[in-house]
Amino acid sequence: MDLLMFICMAAVAVISDGFTVHGPSGLVVASLGSSVVLPCYVDEPLPVKSLEVEWRRTDSETLVHLFQDGASRSEVQQQEYQDRANFFTDQIQHGNFSLRLDNLRAEDEGQYTCKVYSQQDSGETEVQIKVDNVERLLVSGSSRSISASVGEDVTLNCSVDSHITPEDIEEVSWRKTDEDVEILVLFYQNNKAFPDSSGEQYRDRVEFFTDEIPKGNFSLRLKSVRTEDKGVYMCQVFAGGLSANATVVLEQLGFSALQIMVLILSIAASGSALLLCCLIYCRSQYDSFLRLHLSLVFCPNMIMFFAFVFWGVSEGSVNESVSCSALYFLRPLLLLWAAPYINKFTGKIKTWILKYSYVAEYLVFSVVAYSALFKTAWQKLLNYAEFDRVVIIILFSIVFLCCLCKIIYLLVTEIGKKTGRIIEIFDLVSDMIIEILPTLQFIIMFYTFGSSGAGFIIVIILPVFMMMTNDTWFDRCYFRIGCSFSVISTVMIIFTLVMNAVMMGLYIMTLEKTTDPIGWACVLVFLQILWTFIKFTDTNISVFLSFSRGFHRYTLLYVCGSVCVVVLTSAALIAELILKTVNGDRTAGDLRFIVFPVECLFAVSVLMSAILPSQIKKCLKFCQDLVRSRRLRRSQEDTAETQEMKPLKTGDQEEAQPDSDTNMRSRIIPDLSPTLQYVKTQFKPHGL
Known part of the structure; x- marks a missing residue:
């Protein structure tokens, strides 16, 4: 009953001498976060010139809003009502002094007084606000999708109702939700x-x-937007047992300046490779012959090196870009060794290319690859025991020192031309390093990324297994047992290839716990193939089993390595970049899946050319003879058909024949001069 009396009293108008101020007929009920209108009006319009309207909290006399001197005086409002309490300014001249209160808060509940002053008269009314107990949480994002170019910074909007204080917000999470698995972008909890x-x-x-x-x-x-960032993002908020979310769409990603540079460099690499190849095999001037070949070896590969550098900067895939960039920076060394014009070089340059070019590629690439692997391992070291951390660091240091030791030896002996007893010892040590380096590398991989338990048995047995590939064992079999050279070499080739196949399988199994196991497996398999190449061709390491002297350099293989590999890789890079920009996701996932298998195929082809030169020559000669015989047979058949299709001679034409016997012989034995001329033209020997 008391509450009802209070409500009725609040609804009664306060009557002044000149005008009556009206208010609501009851409580004004509204929910949190909504807007509410507090009614206050008079029957007849009042002159605005002398009008003053004042809204205050009845309990605390807090000034909510003031209309004075013909304008709203928002500067005198209390801070908590700034930008939330407003008059209907265009209605004041008609006697409507109602107040709109936005973003209703729990503390806004209570009683308000509207006082109106006009000349000598005044009046007032009271309004009571009741905030609904039913709470709601409103979260808003962007109504439109966001467009950006790769490399730019973008803002994904997410705002919570202002009546929810930061202390009341329990958790805020941003997630990318357009994939099968949600990705957590950023997390906020307990004001942090x-x-x-x-x-x-x-x-x-x-x-x-x-x-x-x-x-x-x-x-x-979101800083430095990438192509894979394209998609739908959700902002989810938890507060007071309630939850709400809003979504933002990031789409229409355009090419950045770096990506345009990657496209230009990729097209330039494949274009330069094709153009130089055409110039080499369409021109016969010797003065530009060697320069064109060197340009073919270096220019496309250096362009691809910079393309992968820019690709890594724009896409942020460090392991991928470092591995591919290092490969294209170093692959001219193997191309020079396999080039058919190697005899055009003379002196020290030819000696260095034949003896050390591929060795230098193996050592430098090992340092780069294992540096990137060490960075990956460093992120895992915090989860390892202190002893394991020390062992891993020592193992990586040993591999780096071994590679640097061999590199220093090459620099000292070939560039510095130093000799002496110490250099001979250094030479012996460097050769031993090449022998045991794959063993050390596998131990690092297994200890860092492998599993425990029975695997340690493999780590113990593997070094012994690797040492069995040393030529000393096979040399002793050759000289002491008296086995033939072909038998011993065949056994060693089979044994080494089987060992390498086992090593590659162990690499793949060991790297399963890394973030990109297949990519790293491709890199390490390529390193193992390079090591095998050194094993079979470097006379300093394998005098007994060196095939480098009898190696035949095939033009077709050289063209495939210098042109086809570059064109294929550049096409893969262009396709990956375009599809990723359009779809937002990478197609290949990791370009090492394409770059290194192709390079492994080229290296294996070069290696097989070194191991089986005579067999390859026989196979090629057989194919050439088969093609020649088929072409000759086809030419003879065409000539015979042409002779048979000639019309018979009659009348005066027969009398014009000088000798019937001669005509008979020409019909029986066809004229082979066109055939001989065709054969001479087609099989004329070509020089480089």
Whole structure:
């Protein structure tokens, strides 16, 4: 009854001498976060010139809003009502002094007084607001999709109702939701952001606007946008047992300046390779012959090197870009060794290419690859025991020192031309390093990324197994047992190839726990093939089993390595870049799946040419003879058909024949001069 009396009293108009101020007929009920109108009006319009309207909280006399001197005086409002309490300015001249209160808060509940002053008269009314107990959580994002170019920074909007204070917000999470598996972009909990919880592709690239969080603004800044960032993002908020979310779409990603540079370089690499190849085999001037060949070896590969560097900068895939860039920076060394014009070089340059070019590629590439692997292992060291950390660091250091030791030896002996007892010892040590380097590399891989338990038995047995590939064992069989050279060499080839196949399988099994196991497996398999190449061709290491002296360099193989490999890789890079920009996802996932298998195929082809030169020559000669015989037979058949199709001679034509016997012989024995001329033209020997 008391409450009813109070409500009725609040609804009664306060009557002044000149006008009556009216209010609501009862409680004004509204929910949190909504807008509410507090009624206050008079029957007849009042002159605006002398009008003053004042809204205050009845309990605390807090000034909510003021209309004075013909204008709203928002500067005198209390801070908590700034930008939330407003008059209907265009209605004041008609006697409507109602107040609109936006974004209703729990503390807004209570009684308000509307006082109106006009000349000598005044009046007032009271309004009571009741905030609905039913809470709601409103989260808003962007109504439109966001467009950006790769490399730019974008803002993904997410705002929470202002009546929810930051202290009431329990958790805010940004996730990418357009894939089969959601990716956590950034997480906020207990008034603190956790950037370390972000997915790997977003780490160090996302952040909140810290100064805006107290205002309920949880918008996300995404820096250096990549093509794989394209998709749908969800901002999910938990507060007071309630949850709500909003989504933002990031689409229409255009090419960045770096990606355009990658496209230009890839097209230039394949174009230069094809153009130089055409110039070499269409021109016969010797003065530009060697320069064109060197340009074919270096220019396309150096262009692809820079293309992969820019690809890594724009896409952020460090392991992929480092491995591919290092490969294309070093692959001219193997191309020079396999080039059919190697005899055009003379002196020290020819000696260095024949003896050390591929060795230098193997050593430098090993340093680069294992440096990138060490970076990957370093991220895992925090989860290892202290002893394991020390062992891993020591193993990586030993591999780096072994590679640097061999590189220093090559520099000292070939460039510095130093000799002496110490150099001979250094030579012996460097040769031993090449022998045991794959063993050390596998131990590092197994100890860092492999599993425990029975695997340690493999680590113990493997070095012994690797030492069995040393030529000393086979030399003793040849000289002491008296086995033939062909038998011993065949056994060693089979044994070494089987050992390498086992090593490659162990590499793949060991690297399963890395983030990109197949990519690293491709890199390590290529290193193992290079080591096998050194084993069979380097006379310093394998005098007994060196095939480099009898190696026949095939033009077709050289063209495939210098032109076809570059064209294929550049096409794969262009396709990957375009499809990723259009779809937002990578097609191949890792370009090492394409680059290194193709390079392994080329290296294996060169290796087989060194191991089986006579068999390959016989096979090629057989194919050439078969093609020649078929062409000759076809030419003879065409000539015979032509003679048979000639019309018979009659009348005067027969009398014009000088000798019937001669005509008879010409019909029986066809004229072979066109055939001989065709054969001479087609099988005329060509020089490089």
